[in-house]
Amino acid sequence: xxxxxxxxxxxxxYLIDQRLIPYKEEYVEVRTLKExxxxxxxxxxxxxxxxxxxTIYGMALWAKNNxxxxxxSLEDAVSYIKxxxxxxxxxxxxxxxxxxxxxxxxxxSQAYSTLVSFGNExxxxxxxxNTQMAKFALEDLKKRLGKDRxxxxxxxxxxxxxxxxxxxxxxxxxxLHTNNHVxxxxxxxxxxxxxxxxxxxxxxxxxxxxxxxxxxxxxSYLMRNKLVDAIFVGxxxxxxxxxxxxxxxxxxxxxxxxYYKVPFYVVAPTSSFDLSLSSGSDIEIxxxxxxxxxxxxxxxxxxxxxxxxxxxxxxxxxxxxxxIICEKKLITDHASQGVSW
Amino acid sequence: xxxxxxxxxxxxxYLIDQRLIPYKEEYVEVRTLKExxxxxxxxxxxxxxxxxxxTIYGMALWAKNNxxxxxxSLEDAVSYIKxxxxxxxxxxxxxxxxxxxxxxxxxxSQAYSTLVSFGNExxxxxxxxNTQMAKFALEDLKKRLGKDRxxxxxxxxxxxxxxxxxxxxxxxxxxLHTNNHVxxxxxxxxxxxxxxxxxxxxxxxxxxxxxxxxxxxxxSYLMRNKLVDAIFVGxxxxxxxxxxxxxxxxxxxxxxxxYYKVPFYVVAPTSSFDLSLSSGSDIEIxxxxxxxxxxxxxxxxxxxxxxxxxxxxxxxxxxxxxxIICEKKLITDHASQGVSW
Numbered sequence: 019x020x021x022x023x024x025x026x027x028x029x030x031x032y033l034i035d036q037r038l039i040p041y042k043e044e045y046v047e048v049r050t051l052k053e054x055x056x057x058x059x060x061x062x063x064x065x066x067x068x069x070x071x072x073t074i075y076g077m078a079l080w081a082k083n084n085x086x087x088x089x090x091s092l093e094d095a096v097s098y099i100k101x102x103x104x105x106x107x108x109x110x111x112x113x114x115x116x117x118x119x120x121x122x123x124x125x126x127s128q129a130y131s132t133l134v135s136f137g138n139e140x141x142x143x144x145x146x147x148n149t150q151m152a153k154f155a156l157e158d159l160k161k162r163l164g165k166d167r168x169x170x171x172x173x174x175x176x177x178x179x180x181x182x183x184x185x186x187x188x189x190x191x192x193x194l195h196t197n198n199h200v201x202x203x204x205x206x207x208x209x210x211x212x213x214x215x216x217x218x219x220x221x222x223x224x225x226x227x228x229x230x231x232x233x234x235x236x237x238s239y240l241m242r243n244k245l246v247d248a249i250f251v252g253x254x255x256x257x258x259x260x261x262x263x264x265x266x267x268x269x270x271x272x273x274x275x276x277y278y279k280v281p282f283y284v285v286a287p288t289s290s291f292d293l294s295l296s297s298g299s300d301i302e303i304x305x306x307x308x309x310x311x312x313x314x315x316x317x318x319x320x321x322x323x324x325x326x327x328x329x330x331x332x333x334x335x336x337x338x339x340x341x342i343i344c345e346k347k348l349i350t351d352h353a354s355q356g357v358s359w
Numbered sequence: 360x361x362x363x364x365x366x367x368x369x370x371x372x373y374l375i376d377q378r379l380i381p382y383k384e385e386y387v388e389v390r391t392l393k394e395x396x397x398x399x400x401x402x403x404x405x406x407x408x409x410x411x412x413x414t415i416y417g418m419a420l421w422a423k424n425n426x427x428x429x430x431x432s433l434e435d436a437v438s439y440i441k442x443x444x445x446x447x448x449x450x451x452x453x454x455x456x457x458x459x460x461x462x463x464x465x466x467x468s469q470a471y472s473t474l475v476s477f478g479n480e481x482x483x484x485x486x487x488x489n490t491q492m493a494k495f496a497l498e499d500l501k502k503r504l505g506k507d508r509x510x511x512x513x514x515x516x517x518x519x520x521x522x523x524x525x526x527x528x529x530x531x532x533x534x535l536h537t538n539n540h541v542x543x544x545x546x547x548x549x550x551x552x553x554x555x556x557x558x559x560x561x562x563x564x565x566x567x568x569x570x571x572x573x574x575x576x577x578x579s580y581l582m583r584n585k586l587v588d589a590i591f592v593g594x595x596x597x598x599x600x601x602x603x604x605x606x607x608x609x610x611x612x613x614x615x616x617x618y619y620k621v622p623f624y625v626v627a628p629t630s631s632f633d634l635s636l637s638s639g640s641d642i643e644i645x646x647x648x649x650x651x652x653x654x655x656x657x658x659x660x661x662x663x664x665x666x667x668x669x670x671x672x673x674x675x676x677x678x679x680x681x682x683i684i685c686e687k688k689l690i691t692d693h694a695s696q697g698v699s700w
Contacts, residue, residue, distance in 0.1 A: 040662040204668070207652065209550060209574040212660055215652070219665040230668040231652055231661055233550040235575050235608025239644070239673040242610065267576025269583065273618045274611055303580070311548065311556070311572055314655050319553055320572055321381040324560040327545070327571040332580040 020192075021224050023063065024071055024141075024182045026134060029082065031075045033063045036179055040220040048072075051080040051095060058102035058109065065180030070108035071141055073099060077116035078133035085126060092120055112140075141183050144287070147345035148184035151285050152193030154348040158341055159199075159248055162281055168194065168247040171204040171240065174265040175217035176252035176285070186285040187250035188218060190343075195227045203229040204240060208265060210310040210328065234267050241278035249275050253286035253342075260336030260352030261298025262286075266329055272338040281340040288344045291357060298333035306330045361533075362565050364404065365412055365482075365523045367475060370423065372416045374404045377520055381561040389413075392421040392436060399443035399450065406521030411449035412482055414440060418457035419474035426467060433461055453481075482524050485628070488686035489525035492626050493534030495689040499682060500540075500589055503622055509535065509588040512545040512581065515606040516558035517593035517626070527626040528591035529559060531684075536568045544570040545581060549606060551651040551669060575608050582619035590616050594627035594683075601677030601693030602639025603627075607670055613679040622681040629685045632698060639674035647671045 023034040031048035037060075038044055046062050048054050054076025057063055063072050080095050081087065087095075096117045100110050116133060123129045160166055170191055177188035184192060194200045203222060208214035215231045222229040232240065240246050249271055255263040262268075262284050275282040295301060311326040312319055320326065337353040346359040364375040372389035378401075379385055387403050389395050395417025398404055404413050421436050422428065428436075437458045441451050457474060464470045501507055511532055518529035525533060535541045544563060549555035556572045563570040573581065581587050590612055596604040603609075603625050616623040636642060652667040653660055661667065678694040687700040 041659065205665075207550070207660075209548070209576060215661040215665070215667075220662050223662045223664040230666045232668050233575070233607065233652060235550060235606075235611055236668065236670055236673070238610035238614060238675075239607060239670045242674065265576075266574065266580060269579035270576055270611060270615055273579060273615050277614045277618075311574060314660075315658060317656060317658070318382065319548075319655075320556040321561050321564045323564040324546075324556070325571045326556075327573050327577070329577055329580050332577070333583065334579075 019224050021178045021221050023179050024068055026075050026137065029079075031072070031079065033057050033072065034179070035062050036064055036217070037061060039179070040216055048076065049079060050083060051076050051099060054079065055099055055102045065182075066108045067144060068180060068182035069103065070112040071137055071182045073109050073112040074116055074133060074137035074140060077113065077120070078130055078137060081120060081126075081129040081133055087120070087126065087129075089121065092117060144181065145183040147287055148181070148186065148189045149193065150345045151186065151343045152184070152190045154343050155190040155250070155283060155285065156194060156197070156199060158348055159281070163247055166199055167201045168199055169202045169204070169245055170194070170200065171206070171237070171246045171249045171271070172218065173206045173214065173249075173251045173268055173271060174208045175213040175221070177218065177221045179217050179221060186252040186287070187283075188221065190250050190283075190285055191227065192225060195225065200227060203227055204232050204246065205229055206234050206237075206267065206271075207231050208267065209234060213265070234270065237271055237274045241274060241280050246280055248281045248283065250283050250285055253284050253290050254331055255301060256284065256286060256291045256342060256357060257295040257298060257301065258293045258356050259297045260339060260342065260357050261301070262334045262336070262339060262342070263298065263301045263303070263331045264334065266332050269332040269334040272334045276338045282338060283341050283343055284334075284339050285343045288346060288359065291344070293357065298335070301333055303332070304330045360565050362519045362562050364520050365409055367416050367478060370420075372413070372420065374398050374413065375520070376403050377405055377558070378402060380520070381557055389417065390420060391424060392417050392440060395420065396440055396443045406523075407449045408485060409521060409523035410444065411453040412478055412523045414450050414453040415457055415474060415478035415481060418454065418461070419471055419478060422461060422467075422470040422474055428461070428467065428470075430462065433458060485522065486524040488628055489522070489527065489530045490534065491686045492527065492684045493525070493531045495684050496531040496591070496624060496626065497535060497538070497540060499689055500622070504588055508540055508542045510543045510545070510586055511535070511541065512547070512578070512587045512590045512612070513559065514547040514555065514592045514609055514612060515549045516554040516562070518559065518562045520558050520562060527593040527628070528624075529562065531591050531624075531626055532568065533566060536566065541568060544568055545573050545587065546570055547575050547578075547608065547612075548572050549608065550575060554606070575611065578612055578615045582615060582621050587621055589622045589624065591624050591626055594625050594631050595672055596642060597625065597627060597632045597683060597698060598636040598639060598642065599634045599697050600638045601680060601683065601698050602642070603675045603677070603680060603683070604639065604642045604644070604672045605675065607673050610673040610675040613675045617679045623679060624682050624684055625675075625680050626684045629687060629700065632685070634698065639676065642674055644673070645671045
């Protein structure tokens, strides 16, 4: 059974409460823009694409609850929802798109259904794009490895909980499983936030995909013992020369995969490509709170006096990446030609 | 201030309770062989060398409390203490050495003081050996890097808490710090058992060595950003061709260090060398409990249905090791010549 992290039906937006996973599986019901704001702000839902979809449905509910809206009240609503998580690019992007649609809607009685349809279509579109990526991945795996069942390793969480639909790297894994191409999956626990053991393992469990959680230190052990056929990771940003920023630990994996000659794939929509930057050295890396490393759910792990350094992302050198898979194509000449499609 | 994990004075053996670190710093007082057994069995103390020293002092206390011992009661005592942790090689080794000493002691009134002196001398001997290793390390670092202050990365815990005295890899770090050669230390948290964030960070804090805890996923980030001058790790077993088994995650580090051309040192006494095995492939790797990955202090981290794979050690390829440092010499021709001194 697949996780449904977001669903809109009977005038209600249902969001799985990601704060409780894997301990509980509960849904928050959203009926107003204020409830939508709170769901994003309090991290009931997280992950760039799903925050975008949540925003669209939130604005749809606003239009339903405010049938007599005018330009001023619309501007206030958009400005309000954007503050839910100020740095979330998809939130502002989708809020602005909703603003344009509502501003230009002649028959306001149609505004609500227009936005609901828009949200449904956007999810459908991403679902199609993700599926296309998974097909590119399968085709290349078969050709490269000369077999059709694979043992895969993945990092962080890149499936429904983050994306709302199939997802990128873990979407590939799920697609391959559905089509009987998965022998086993290793899920990096992904310290410090444990997206792997909390979220990825949860999604793999729900779909009955055979898997084991491993600490990140086990990567060389796994590959030395020939337990991994290929590695799939997502991307936060891919720049012109193919260098890729992703969750901390990704670049470790790429170097180790290169040492053991294990194919290493980055899976990301073209919207994650930033061709304005020429190389990975131009990417700024977010440093996050020390407490993510020094505590676990309020329990102290480390001495109070000790400091921790917590970079949230790292940069993987372009030439270490076997293929970059986007919805347009599989890119393999990125290290020599730069990224293009 | 240095941690004193083991101290014998006024007829009492004081052991720091490692189960409480870093939350509390408390000592257990041992006055009988039974209390010695319990301290080892319940993991008040852990780490191969320190278990050996604890055994010697425990047998000394037994001799004090049993001045009229005979061969039968001595055999019973040795057999009893060996069961405290059946797989601990140093325990059985030191128990057997105590047996020989006590069996051959003519004047039983001297037995107690003989064993206490023996314990003190063994610690002193290891302390000298560890210091010699640190000197080899400093000499090579200066020559190789052409400077005399270093930013170091280490993995797991290899200092007083494990060794009772200076220690191996972290012993090098401490020696360098004492002699003003340390700019900064990065301590891998060392999942799943967190020896880095719990024990290593605790010892670095006590000695005021500037340090930050990092997740193991940050290794490439640190080296890509030129924040690490050299890496020091310990070893559980070094075989004939120089392949080295150590805490899971060590081999990841060696591969990444090789990619970024950062010197990678293994520090271990010759007692950790096993020349009966020809290569790392012959080393059996212990698989430990899934719960170490799936729980933290009783809290569930991962879904109940998910499995975890928990290899406790990995094997680092000989040619990735810049130097193997033992008490006899710095070995650098291990990859071509095999290990010898």
